[in-house]
Amino acid sequence: MTALLEVSGLSVSFDGFRAINNLSFSIGPAELRAIIGPNGAGKTTFMDIVTGKTRPDTGSVTFGERSISLLGMNEARIAREGIGRKFQRPTVFEDQTVTDNLILALKAPRSPWRVLGWRPKAPDMARVQALAEEVGLGDHLARKSGELSHGQKQWLEIAMLLAQEPKLLLVDEPAAGMTPAEREQTTTLLVSLAKTRAVVVVEHDMDFVRRLNCRVTVLHEGSVLAEGSLDHVTQNAQVINVYLGRG
Amino acid sequence: MTASSSLPKYPTGGAGGVKPPAANASRSFIARNPSVLIFLLALAAFTIIVTIASEAYGVGFISTSFVKTLGKTLCLCLVALAMDLIWGYAGILSLGHMAFFALGGYMIGMWLMYARTEEIVVAALAQGGLPATPEEVTQGIATQIFGVVGSSDLPVIWSFAHSLPLQLILALAVPGLLALIFGWLAFRSRVTGVYLSILTQAMTLALALYLFQNDSGLRGNNGLSGLQNLPGLGDTSQDLVSVWFFWASALALGVGYLVLASVVSGKFGSVIRAIRDDEARVRFLGYPVEGYKLFLFTLTAIIAAIAGALYYPQAGIINPAELAPIASIYLAVWVAIGGRGRLYGAVIGAALVSLVSSWFTSGQVPSIPLGFATIHWVDWWLVLLGAAFVGVTLFAPKGIGGLFDRFQGIATPDRKGAALGPDDGSLQEREAQE
Ligand SMILES: Nc1ncnc2c1ncn2[C@@H]1O[C@H](COP(=O)(O)OP(=O)(O)OP(=O)(O)O)[C@@H](O)[C@H]1O
Numbered sequence: 045m046t047a048l049l050e051v052s053g054l055s056v057s058f059d060g061f062r063a064i065n066n067l068s069f070s071i072g073p074a075e076l077r078a079i080i081g082p083n084g085a086g087k088t089t090f091m092d093i094v095t096g097k098t099r100p101d102t103g104s105v106t107f108g109e110r111s112i113s114l115l116g117m118n119e120a121r122i123a124r125e126g127i128g129r130k131f132q133r134p135t136v137f138e139d140q141t142v143t144d145n146l147i148l149a150l151k152a153p154r155s156p157w158r159v160l161g162w163r164p165k166a167p168d169m170a171r172v173q174a175l176a177e178e179v180g181l182g183d184h185l186a187r188k189s190g191e192l193s194h195g196q197k198q199w200l201e202i203a204m205l206l207a208q209e210p211k212l213l214l215v216d217e218p219a220a221g222m223t224p225a226e227r228e229q230t231t232t233l234l235v236s237l238a239k240t241r242a243v244v245v246v247e248h249d250m251d252f253v254r255r256l257n258c259r260v261t262v263l264h265e266g267s268v269l270a271e272g273s274l275d276h277v278t279q280n281a282q283v284i285n286v287y288l289g290r291g
Numbered sequence: 292m293t294a295s296s297s298l299p300k301y302p303t304g305g306a307g308g309v310k311p312p313a314a315n316a317s318r319s320f321i322a323r324n325p326s327v328l329i330f331l332l333a334l335a336a337f338t339i340i341v342t343i344a345s346e347a348y349g350v351g352f353i354s355t356s357f358v359k360t361l362g363k364t365l366c367l368c369l370v371a372l373a374m375d376l377i378w379g380y381a382g383i384l385s386l387g388h389m390a391f392f393a394l395g396g397y398m399i400g401m402w403l404m405y406a407r408t409e410e411i412v413v414a415a416l417a418q419g420g421l422p423a424t425p426e427e428v429t430q431g432i433a434t435q436i437f438g439v440v441g442s443s444d445l446p447v448i449w450s451f452a453h454s455l456p457l458q459l460i461l462a463l464a465v466p467g468l469l470a471l472i473f474g475w476l477a478f479r480s481r482v483t484g485v486y487l488s489i490l491t492q493a494m495t496l497a498l499a500l501y502l503f504q505n506d507s508g509l510r511g512n513n514g515l516s517g518l519q520n521l522p523g524l525g526d527t528s529q530d531l532v533s534v535w536f537f538w539a540s541a542l543a544l545g546v547g548y549l550v551l552a553s554v555v556s557g558k559f560g561s562v563i564r565a566i567r568d569d570e571a572r573v574r575f576l577g578y579p580v581e582g583y584k585l586f587l588f589t590l591t592a593i594i595a596a597i598a599g600a601l602y603y604p605q606a607g608i609i610n611p612a613e614l615a616p617i618a619s620i621y622l623a624v625w626v627a628i629g630g631r632g633r634l635y636g637a638v639i640g641a642a643l644v645s646l647v648s649s650w651f652t653s654g655q656v657p658s659i660p661l662g663f664a665t666i667h668w669v670d671w672w673l674v675l676l677g678a679a680f681v682g683v684t685l686f687a688p689k690g691i692g693g694l695f696d697r698f699q700g701i702a703t704p705d706r707k708g709a710a711l712g713p714d715d716g717s718l719q720e721r722e723a724q725e
């Protein structure tokens with residue numbers, strides 16, 4: 045199985061501080077991967093680089109069957125290649141209805157000219173309805189998303205990610221601020237999503253990571269410290285020292 | 292949150308009837324946007340009333356100069372629509388759009404002045420008996436137009452001034468290209484917010500300073516004049532011409548409103564409002580945000596140019612002062628007072644403020660003697676306008692247009708950090724910055 049995302053020799057410095065240090069990482073087309081690591085380990089910066097928000101100093105990032113390089117592409121172009129990103133806090137367009145939000149995310153041409161002429165057709169609206177129902181927002185399509193509860197916004201954002209149909213999904217600390225029941229639902233969702241695409245989850249919560257039941261990468265000071273099953277990495281002396289030992 | 296019966300892993304929504312999914316999409320454009328129909332009917336009624344009241348076609352209740360004022364006001368409403376699209380909807384506070392407006396005016400003014408002068412020169416040369424040669428005519432025109440700036444050569448930029456179609460194309464192409472180049476440079480380097488506003492002010496100031504020079508080719512601070520006289524229609528009275536331009540302005544405003552309403556009501560409108568509220572998030576959805584901004588900047592510049600091309604023949608004169616940075620700031624003030632993020636708000640703001648402004652500055656408003664000082668409205672009007680702007684910003688951020696929500700009973704919940712009205716969208720909490 046060839047890798048979907050291949051990162052190698054990646055480094056980036058902010059004002060002389062090495063946030064990412066010679067990082068190499070790869071993930072297959074339908075794989076679930078958890079990334080853990082202490083605060084400031086570079087997890088978010090890693091996602092910033094993959095999504096084009098931050099430019100690395102050195103290293104390569106390639107994506108897809110044809111292993112095209114993502115470096116030099118802007119955020120929008122990378123998103124169109126099929127990389128979706130879920131931010132820690134729910135980010136939906138509060139001024140617009142649930143339907144509008146989902147239509148924005150729906151896989152369709154993105155250029156101004158094409159969007160000007162775009163009109164929703166029956167299949168599009170059916171897809172919007174199906175997505176909304178899938179996340180329990182079937183009755184809220186006409187509401188402004190700003191009126192939704194925090195949890196509902198979280199689900200709306202997930203539905204928007206599904207609407208984009210990404211090949212790779214990057215999820216930053218999804219469990220933060222969630223109730224135990226919601227965490228349960230989120231793990232189930234992530235596991236089922238990873239059957240058809242690659243999913244990378246950054247998370248601090250060990251119980252959450254355990255339930256994901258997947259391969260774990262431990263980041264520390266911008267590079268990979270250990271990789272393997274959760275049990276494997278938690279027995280690693282270095283990992284215990286830098287990360288788990290602290291708490 | 293409880294688990295739903297059909298899909299246990301997802302939360303359920305509240306109880307309630309499920310709406311048919313296509314309900315929104317299948318309704319006609321007018322049915323979804325009743326304000327468009329109301330606006331067009333109001334504009335048509337206004338046009339008919341003014342025509343009936345005009346000196347040329349009616350009872351003469353409205354003077355020709357007031358017909359011109361109303362026609363100019365319609366042009367200002369059109370440029371305010373453009374401002375609302377770029378600022379109210381897309382959140383880009385351009386403070387340079389009156390430069391595009393004035394450029395449109397200059398381009399059409401060149402043809403008006405050239406063709407009119409040509410008539411005069413040909414007539415004058417014909418007095419001499421012998422038919423004038425083309426060289427003599429061109430020379431005569433150049434001397435006539437550029438004598439004031441001490442030149443007798445026709446500048447290169449006047450090469451197309453003899454042709455109405457070519458100059459009409461330039462009226463759109465010159466402001467459009469300027470906007471395209473400026474926008475490309477600014478948006479490509481991701482200049483946003485107040486920096487972009489300052490940059491647009493610098494653009495309009497630089498252009499004004501350039502045009503003030505005598506060798507700019509556009510007669511320096513004299514500007515272009517006599518634009519109210521249509522070539523070939525020297526015998527036609529201004530009574531008629533004023534109504535024609537009023538009609539043309541009304542038509543342009545109506546068409547502009549219809550086009551922009553359809554642009555903002557669809558998915559495109561949804562994308563640009565999303566850009567206003569959180570452009571980083573829009574990028575991660577795959578939309579080329581810079582491309583949208585450039586598109587909007589250029590489109591609105593062209594709309595502004597059309598408005599300017601209709602405005603200045605009614606004003607009769609254009610000079611570089613029209614590109615002063617303050618002109619573009621006024622434009623933003625009109626839109627803010629009218630209510631940004633809704634097209635009729637921009638129209639109301641521009642019409643109301645510019646008409647009240649010309650009333651105050653006309654000297655017709657009685658001064659108020661206060662004993663120790665006297666309030667002359669010609670001077671104090673700006674203070675009043677400034678106060679109105681601050682008042683609206685602080686107490687009625689939705690502007691006058693917001694009153695219509697009250698009538699319709701649209702309640703917008705008051706939530707901290709979450710923008711719900713079309714206006715405070717840009718003040719929304721930044722949530723995608725991590
Ligand atoms: N734009 C930036 N400018 C300067 N320093 C930055 C920038 N982005 C990240 N850093 C630094 O890089 C380091 C890694 O940050 P990053 O956000 O990737 O950590 P993280 O692993 O996501 O931590 P957390 O678990 O707290 O979210 C930190 O020390 C941070 O201060």
Ligand SMILES: [Mg+2]
Pocket residue numbers: 087088089
């Ligand atoms: Mg982080």
